Amino acid sequence: DLFLDGDDIRIFAAGGGAYAGSSGDDSVSGNDGADTISGNSGDDHLFGRGGDDSISGGGSDDYISGEDSDDTLSGDAGEDSLLGDNGDDSLSGGSSADTLSGGSGRDTIDGGTAFDTVDYSESAVAVNVNLINSVSFSGGDFNGNGVWTGGTADDSLFNLENIVGSNMNDRLVAGSSSASIDGRSGNDRIASFSG
Structure with a gap:
């Protein structure tokens, strides 16, 4: 295991390993192996690179990107940004x-407690997101009758x-009337329901 102290920038080039950040603001990049990375305290930037990585942010506001392969990302405490990528x-x-x-792939996304946001702004295809039914679809579009098909x-x-x-032309359904829904550009169908 490697433990860092202070405000560190570390890039690890080969093999898998375990890396723990410090109480400062760390930037840690794993390698092409299966890494275990913990940011600990501080506002950290954590990157898994290749391999099936396990990355946890710790107690502050962290940016975590799994990058390639099948990764497990946990923000822990703090207002975090998590990107599964590939x-x-x-x-x-x-x-x-x-x-x-989530990025590309079939991802499982759990916001945890508090008011959390699922973000598809980097998607190159339209998305059909339904937070009431706990699922999203990618690809597809509305047919002439306004019904989502394909994907x-x-x-x-x-x-x-x-x-x-x-x-793109999205269908976005939230489960609360107090939810924030940002359709971005495209001709979107947007709805929110309470109860």
């Missing part, structure tokens, strides 16, 4: 208001309140 990832926001983006089941969604859509 692979079938598992994202867990933790106890504060987090922003979570494939993508992400499983839990404990999420807000939605950021893509720049």
Whole structure:
């Protein structure tokens, strides 16, 4: 295991390993192996690179990117930004208001407690996000009768309140009338329901 102190920038080039950040603001990049990375305290930037990585942020406001392969990302405390990127990832926001983006692949996204946001702004295709049914689809579009057709089941969604859509023609459904829904560009169908 490698433990860092102070405000550190570390890049690890080969093999898998365990890396723990410090109480400062760390930037840690794993390698092409299966890494275990913990940011600990401080506002950290943590990157898994290749391999099936396990990354946890710690107690502050962290940016965590799994990058390639099937990763497990946990924001823990703090207002975190989690990006699964490539692979079938598992994202867990933790106890504060987090922003979570699965990227490509079939991801499991759990906002945890607080008011969390699922973000599809980087999607190159339209998305159909339904927080009531806890699922999203990618691809597809509306037919002439206004019904969504096509696409494939993508992400499983839990404990999420807000939605950021893509720049395509999305269908975005939130489960609370107080939710924030950002359709971005495109001709979107947007709805929110309470109860």
